[in-house]
Amino acid sequence: MSQLFDSFKIKDLQIRNRITMPPMCMYSAAKDGLVNSWHLTHYETRAIGGTGLILIEATAVESRGRISDSDLGIWHDAQTKGLFQLTETVKKHGSKIGIQLAHAGRKCTAPDEDIIAPSPINFDENDDSYATPREMTKEDIKEVIRSYGKAAERALQCDFDIIEIHGAHGYLINEFLSPVTNKRKDEYGGNPENRVRLLKEITQEVKKVWPAEKPIMLRVTAKDYHPEGNNPEDVANLINMVKEEGIDIINVSSGGVIPAPVPSFEGYQIKFAEIIRILTGLPVLAGGKISSPSMANEIIQNERADLVYLGRELLRNPYWPLHASKYLNTEIDYWPDQYERSR
Ligand SMILES: Cc1cc2nc3c(=O)[nH]c(=O)nc-3n(C[C@H](O)[C@H](O)[C@H](O)COP(=O)(O)O)c2cc1C
DSSP: OOSTTSOEEETTEEESSSEEEOOOOOOOSOTTOOOOHHHHHHHHHHHHTTOSEEEEEEEESSGGGOSSTTSEEOSSGGGHHHHHHHHHHHHTTTOEEEEEEEOOGGGOOOTTOOOEESSOOOSOTTOTTOOOOEEOOHHHHHHHHHHHHHHHHHHHHTTOSEEEEEEOTTSHHHHHHOTTTOOOOSTTSSSHHHHTHHHHHHHHHHHHHSOTTSOEEEEEESOOSSTTSOOHHHHHHHHHHHGGGTOOEEEEEOOOSSSSOOOOOTTTTHHHHHHHHHHHOOOEEEESSOOOHHHHHHHHHTTSOSEEEOSHHHHHOTTHHHHHHHHTTOOOTTSOGGGGGGO
């Protein structure tokens, strides 16, 4: 009997199975950052396909926090209408839905923006898309923290089930966490306590408005792939310094801090997730190049992770959970009635 289709509860959030769609930028919004028909169709299809939890793409908390000028945004009240429509659309098919609150920091490539980072180091001198960032002042730090709080308030109005704080892939929070990108001399740089301070203050701000019964997820880069960078044990240590502020579950990823390819293979990040799960005692969401139902099930059944994510596989095949349930001989009660004859 497979366990991939067992439900999972965290705080008041009950997820129908262990299958998660991780955040994936669609670069399909206009400059206003508004949800459009692409987003509605894209996410609804994965909900019909049986995905348990859908984490929507990096959604910028400030316009200067966009990765590109076609990102979704939550920096303005006008953006809540479309996001609310999105949560309603997904939920009517039984999926739960979360939003990834993001700030690109030095990896913002949107034109005419104020590019900020902990330290004035360019992400990639050989790529014109990246500008050398301005070192953030204390006022900038306060502003970013406030923007996260406002974004969380809007996410609540939009009826999201879970917030994911984007602390991975070399974007702003990760730039503070990594010793490769954070060379500050003040209380936001240097030792791990200082490097985790921004994340801690953002989490505290989010918690002021996000209800206690709703979970908060943190996405981390478990490995920088740089000799002076973070490794899973370092990241677990950072998480332990902040988890009491209200982090309930960790989404484990890797890379993105430096412009180097990540050595990847099927399940390449599962070991990192296992280490973080053991060292922090928190539940984890793990993934990376997973496409086989038996592999996804093995990760859950051997308690290497609590949830699994499939990114590119769900782009190729939005009905993957339906296929997987057949492959693993597991009956599910959310096969769409309209597709009953395909069961
Ligand atoms: C098109 C695309 C867009 C992505 N955008 C995001 C994003 O917005 N936020 C994020 O944390 N990761 C992003 N990722 C990374 C995925 O969430 C995931 O970690 C990665 O694709 C590895 O999982 P996979 O091998 O199952 O695809 C993106 C990946 C893809 C393919």
